[in-house]
Amino acid sequence: MITEFSKKMIIKSAQKAKYRFQKTPEASLKENYGIYIHVPFCIKKCSFCPFYKEIFRKERKNYYLEALLHEIRQKDISGKPSWIYFGGGTPNVLSIEELQKIINTLQEKVKLTEIGIEVLPELINTDYISDLKSIGFTRISFGIQSLHENILKNNNRIYSNPDKIYELVEAAKKNDFWVNIDVIVGLPGQSGETFLEDIKQILKFQPSQIATYPYLFFKNVTAVSDMSDKRQFELMEEAGKLLKDYHRKCIWIFSKEDKISDLARDELIYDYVGFGPGACSTYGKWKIVNPELDIYLNNYRNNVNYSLVALKNNKSNDWRQFARMINDLKCYTDKKNYPAYLNLFIGILKLSGYSKNNVLTKKGLLFAHKITKSLVESLPSPIRNTSFIENYAEYKNAL
Ligand SMILES: C[S@@+](CC[C@H](N)C(=O)[O-])C[C@H]1O[C@@H](n2cnc3c(N)ncnc32)[C@H](O)[C@@H]1O
Ligand code: SF4
Numbered sequence: 001m002i003t004e005f006s007k008k009m010i011i012k013s014a015q016k017a018k019y020r021f022q023k024t025p026e027a028s029l030k031e032n033y034g035i036y037i038h039v040p041f042c043i044k045k046c047s048f049c050p051f052y053k054e055i056f057r058k059e060r061k062n063y064y065l066e067a068l069l070h071e072i073r074q075k076d077i078s079g080k081p082s083w084i085y086f087g088g089g090t091p092n093v094l095s096i097e098e099l100q101k102i103i104n105t106l107q108e109k110v111k112l113t114e115i116g117i118e119v120l121p122e123l124i125n126t127d128y129i130s131d132l133k134s135i136g137f138t139r140i141s142f143g144i145q146s147l148h149e150n151i152l153k154n155n156n157r158i159y160s161n162p163d164k165i166y167e168l169v170e171a172a173k174k175n176d177f178w179v180n181i182d183v184i185v186g187l188p189g190q191s192g193e194t195f196l197e198d199i200k201q202i203l204k205f206q207p208s209q210i211a212t213y214p215y216l217f218f219k220n221v222t223a224v225s226d227m228s229d230k231r232q233f234e235l236m237e238e239a240g241k242l243l244k245d246y247h248r249k250c251i252w253i254f255s256k257e258d259k260i261s262d263l264a265r266d267e268l269i270y271d272y273v274g275f276g277p278g279a280c281s282t283y284g285k286w287k288i289v290n291p292e293l294d295i296y297l298n299n300y301r302n303n304v305n306y307s308l309v310a311l312k313n314n315k316s317n318d319w320r321q322f323a324r325m326i327n328d329l330k331c332y333t334d335k336k337n338y339p340a341y342l343n344l345f346i347g348i349l350k351l352s353g354y355s356k357n358n359v360l361t362k363k364g365l366l367f368a369h370k371i372t373k374s375l376v377e378s379l380p381s382p383i384r385n386t387s388f389i390e391n392y393a394e395y396k397n398a399l
Contacts, residue, residue: 001346002352002354003367003370003371004366006345006367006371007370009319010157010319010323010371010375010378011374011378013042013254015117015143017287017310017313017316017380017388018310018325018353018388018389019287019289019308019309019310019380019382019388019389019390020159020308020309020310020390020391021291021307021308021309021389021391021392021394021395021398022306022307022309022388022391023304023305023306024288024305024306024307024309025284025286025288025309026076027075027076027077027273027281027283027284028076029075029076029077029078029079029081029271029273029283030077030078030079030265031079031080032082032270032271032375033077033081033082033167033270033271033272033283034081034082034083034084034085034270034271034272034273034346035077035081035083035085035106035110035272035274035275036084036085036087036272036273036274036275036279036281037054037085037086037087037091037102037274037275037276037279038086038088038089038090038274038275038276038277038278038279038290039066039086039087039088039089039090039093039094039276040052040053040054040055040064040088040089040276040277040293041052041053041054041055041056041057041060041064041088041089041090041093042054042055042088042090042093042120043055043090043093043123043158044057044091044156044157044158045156046145046156046157047155047156047157047188047221047222047223048155048184048187048188048215048221048223049254050216050218050220050221050381050384051087051088051089051278052089052277052278052292052384053088053089053090053278053292056093058388061093061094062292063297064276064277064293064296064297065094065098065101065295066300067297067299067300068102068158068275068276069101069102069105069270070258070300071275071276071300071305072102072106072109072275072391073108073109073316074103074305074325075109075273077109077110077273078109078110079110079111080110080111080113081110081113082113082270083113083114083115083116083270084106084112084113084114084115084116085115085116085117086099086102086115086116086117086118087118088118089196090118090119090120090123091117091118091119092117092119092120092123092124092128093123094099094133096128096131096135097136099117099132099137100135100136103115103135103136104127108281112136114138114139115136115138115139116137116140116141117132117137117139117141117142118140118141118143118182118183119140119142119143119145119233121142121144121160121164121165121168122158122159122160122164122169123158124168125168126167126168126171129168129171129172129177130171130175130178132175133175133176133177135164137177138177138178139177139178139179140172140177140178140179140180141179141180141181141182141211142165142169142179142180142181142182142207143182144160144165144182144183144198144202145157145182145183145184145200146180146183146184146190146194146195146198147165147197147198147201148161148185148190148194148197148198150189151189151190153391154188154189154217155188155189156225157188162201162235165205166204166205169181169205169206169207171249176210177209178208179207179209180207180208180209180210181202181205181207181210181211182211182213183195183198183199183202183210183211183212183213184212184213184214184215185212185213185214185215185227185232185235185236185239186214186215186225186227186231186232187215187223187225188215188223188224188225188226189366190227191313192231192235192238195235195239196235196238196239196242196312199212199239199242199243200242203243208255208256208257209246209253209254209256209257210239210243210246210253210254210255211252211253211254212236212239212252212253212254213252214229214232214233214236214252214369214373215227215232216373216376216377218377218384219384219385220384220385229369229370229373230366232369233365233366233369233370236252236369239254239300239357240254249328249329250327250328250329251326251327251329251365251368251369251372252369252372261391263344264378271284274288274290274330275290276290276296277290277291277292277293277295277296278290278291278292278293282312285311285312286309286310286311286312286362287309287310287311287312288306288307288308288309288310289307289308289381289382289383290308291303291306291307291308291383291395291398294399295382295395295398295399298398306398308382308389308397310380318338318339318342319342319375320375321337321338322338322342322346323371323372323375326360326364326367326368326371326372327359327368327372329359329365329368330355330359330360331346331349331350331354331355331358331359331360331364332346332347332355332358333347344361349364349367354367
């Protein structure tokens with residue numbers, strides 16, 4: 001009942017957001033912020049993936065790059081950002097020279113910091129990895145999802161042989177990269193056994209971190225999972241027992257060191273500015289989503305800057321703070337930062353056995369899993385679901 005109540009509150013507060021297609025509010029970001037670069041191209045579209053992307057075409061990519069560099073030059077960013085992250089889509093469809101151009105353009109404005117990139121393993125070799133290092137990347141995330149060829153094939157995803165992945169991970173470690181591996185639990189066609197076999201294999205790769213994401217369902221994907229939330233959670237617990245040198249730092253993340261990297265969590269904490277079509281930003285009192293590629297290119301062509309803009313709302317901020325706390329496996333009242341209703345709710349959680357000594361109990365962990373899943377699945381994306389756009393006719397006209 002408590003879980004259902006929390007889910008309802010979180011979904012209700014998140015879905016209040018309404019976006020307007022309008023001129024992008026100015027940002028002046030100098031400290032304590034992140035930079036996200038969205039590369040919206042993939043060679044093939046996986047049937048489970050909700051992220052904004054289109055099939056790679058060279059001409060579109062070239063025009064995108066021109067527009068992206070222009071967008072970076074226009075923004076008032078300076079100082080040293082806390083992080084820079086290249087996500088997608090598939091950032092490694094770009095050549096080293098193209099990635100270097102983006103980094104050089106960022107460097108015209110900001111001091112470089114930790115730079116992360118997510119990669120689809122099959123498209124790269126070990127030289128690409130050392131070249132990434134030489135142009136400034138320090139963190140790499142390999143998208144594995146599953147090591148079973150038939151499961152990936154059924155989900156329209158490009159497969160990589162485990163030997164190849166091992167070779168790439170070794171190269172990344174030799175080049176001093178901090179290495180993450182993403183797997184999904186609950187993919188259509190995946191069983192508990194195949195997931196745990198993957199974990200045992202990945203353990204041999206010894207990455208710095210393993211992210212075990214539950215299969216998240218969004219309206220714009222076709223794949224449907226037949227695994228319950230509870231079963232996903234049990235399998236993560238089983239994985240945790242196998243991952244002996246790793247510690248569970250966040251609800252879905254097992255890490256060897258104290259340092260963790262989780263963009264979804266960072267998004268709950270930091271202001272950040274996103275570049276590229278479909279990229280999200282949050283700064284000042286705004287939440288902003290860049291338009292899809294055609295409108296993004298029109299912006300560039302016509303030297304204007306229109307995006308989808310919403311006002312942050314206090315209640316959804318409260319619940320985001322709460323979600324961040326339980327994502328970090330903690331649960332405590334905080335009179336200074338939380339409103340009374342939230343502190344009361346956290347008190348009830350404690351009395352009901354969800355937390356002890358400010359830390360989530362096993363019952364609390366299952367709760368955190370379900371709540372975090374609901375939060376991520378309900379985040380209003382005006383690109384995925386245009387009903388969140390107040391003046392959709394204007395947006396459509398711009399296409
Ligand atoms: C943009 S992809 C990573 C880069 C590259 N395109 C790839 O697929 O390897 C980011 C991550 O999102 C996760 N992901 C994608 N769709 C998901 C879903 N429906 N549920 C949970 N995680 C998902 C995957 O673990 C994936 O590695
Ligand atoms: S999971 Fe990665 S490769 Fe697959 S469609 Fe999504 S972004 Fe592209």
